[in-house]
Amino acid sequence: MKIGIVCYPTFGGSGVVATELGQALAAEGHEVHFISYSKPVRLEGEVKNIQFHEVSVIDYPLFDYSPYEIMLSSKLTDVAKKYHLDLLHVHYAIPHASAAYMAKQVLASQGIKIGVVTTLHGTDITLLGKDPAFEPVITFSINASDAVTTVSESLKKDTLKYFSVTKEIKVIPNFVCLEEYEIPNKEERKKLYAPYGEKILLHVSNYRKVKRVEDVLRVFDKVRKQIPAKLILVGDGPERKNIDTLCKELDTCGDIHSLGKVKNVEKIIGLADLFLLTSETESFGLAALEAMAAKVPVISTNMGGIPEVNVHGFSGMLSNVGDVDDMAKNALSILKNEQTLQQFRVNAFEQAKKFRIEKILPMYEKLYEEVLSKQQAIGNR
Numbered sequence: 234m235k236i237g238i239v240c241y242p243t244f245g246g247s248g249v250v251a252t253e254l255g256q257a258l259a260a261e262g263h264e265v266h267f268i269s270y271s272k273p274v275r276l277e278g279e280v281k282n283i284q285f286h287e288v289s290v291i292d293y294p295l296f297d298y299s300p301y302e303i304m305l306s307s308k309l310t311d312v313a314k315k316y317h318l319d320l321l322h323v324h325y326a327i328p329h330a331s332a333a334y335m336a337k338q339v340l341a342s343q344g345i346k347i348g349v350v351t352t353l354h355g356t357d358i359t360l361l362g363k364d365p366a367f368e369p370v371i372t373f374s375i376n377a378s379d380a381v382t383t384v385s386e387s388l389k390k391d392t393l394k395y396f397s398v399t400k401e402i403k404v405i406p407n408f409v410c411l412e413e414y415e416i417p418n419k420e421e422r423k424k425l426y427a428p429y430g431e432k433i434l435l436h437v438s439n440y441r442k443v444k445r446v447e448d449v450l451r452v453f454d455k456v457r458k459q460i461p462a463k464l465i466l467v468g469d470g471p472e473r474k475n476i477d478t479l480c481k482e483l484d485t486c487g488d489i490h491s492l493g494k495v496k497n498v499e500k501i502i503g504l505a506d507l508f509l510l511t512s513e514t515e516s517f518g519l520a521a522l523e524a525m526a527a528k529v530p531v532i533s534t535n536m537g538g539i540p541e542v543n544v545h546g547f548s549g550m551l552s553n554v555g556d557v558d559d560m561a562k563n564a565l566s567i568l569k570n571e572q573t574l575q576q577f578r579v580n581a582f583e584q585a586k587k588f589r590i591e592k593i594l595p596m597y598e599k600l601y602e603e604v605l606s607k608q609q610a611i612g613n614r
């Protein structure tokens with residue numbers, strides 16, 4: 234198949250999922266075309282069957298706001314025609330789903346058919362999409378897609394709750410490539426962060442309010458008062474200043490390694506003994522899955538799709554949002570006993586196996602085939 238993938242090229246989970254999916258499809262022999270305003274961060278080197286097409290954003294003095302959606306639609310139309318694409322798979326509804334709809338209409342006016350698959354990722358529904366500023370167009374674009382997927386049952390429920398969706402929604406969970414998370418010389422590398430064998434806690438996010446990174450610091454503070462521990466923070470974003478202030482207030486800065494944005498998180502995440510995910514909500518919590526793939530148990534909240542990924546008492550522990558005492562208690566109950574920690578590590582990896590890419594990729598391929606055969610059936614009428 235010839236597939237156009239549209240995504241945000243940044244460090245967000247939706248861009249990561251789209252990139253990894255495209256790479257896996259290309260490895261299966263499909264021709265994959267990424268279309269975005271810059272090259273996705275995890276798309277590295279020259280890869281067989283993959284091309285990247287940049288949407289060049291034109292600025293003009295009249296525009297207070299550049300109309301990116303139109304430029305994206307034009308690029309989609311252009312790439313679809315030039316490379317005879319069979320379908321467009323757009324990740325994150327805003328503005329990708331409506332841009333794809335527009336491209337589909339432009340192509341149809343020229344007698345060209347193309348299927349559109351929309352994958353909803355979370356904040357495009359739960360935070361932004363339901364805002365009246367977006368809702369009518371998002372509802373329309375979801376219903377106008379040839380197929381719609383969500384990354385968890387929880388996000389499917391939220392989508393049905395907030396939007397008048399008539400289209401069937403399929404749940405296709407996020408995935409990991411387990412082999413990528415093995416770390417050579419792990420014990421040596423751990424010493425860089427924990428020279429005296431301290432336990433390592435780790436958090437990865439885009440530091441938005443929804444992640445509650447301040448809770449990460451509070452949990453860590455409680456843990457390190459009981460056992461020697463270090464915290465690795467990966468990421469950056471709008472909450473950075475508040476985090477810096479809190480680490481001074483708690484006097485924890487000396488035990489925290491802030492690494493900023495890291496391209497290959499899989500090379501770091503496995504250094505941890507525990508992963509912390511304190512979010513107000515997550516449609517899925519890809520970072521938690523990545524941790525489990527690296528044999529790291531997860532201390533998380535119990536919101537949104539997180540319980541579909543992290544199983545309480547097995548791959549980690551779940552608490553109510555903001556209950557930092559409970560999270561710290563749970564963390565200590567795992568970290569204080571080496572045997573318990575080892576068992577949780579084994580379980581976390583077992584849980585991650587349920588989401589291995591080899592299981593999930595065929596679900597997308599099947600969906601693409603269904604979309605294409607429906608298109609053909611309509612064309613033959």
Ligand code: GMT
Binds near residue numbers: 247354356441518
């Ligand atoms: O977490 C973010 O803010 C980024 C956002 C994105 O669009 O990249 O993540 C969402 O999609 C990820 C991939 O499907 C999910 O793992 C995250 O749980 C989801 N974030 C939220 O729902 C807050």
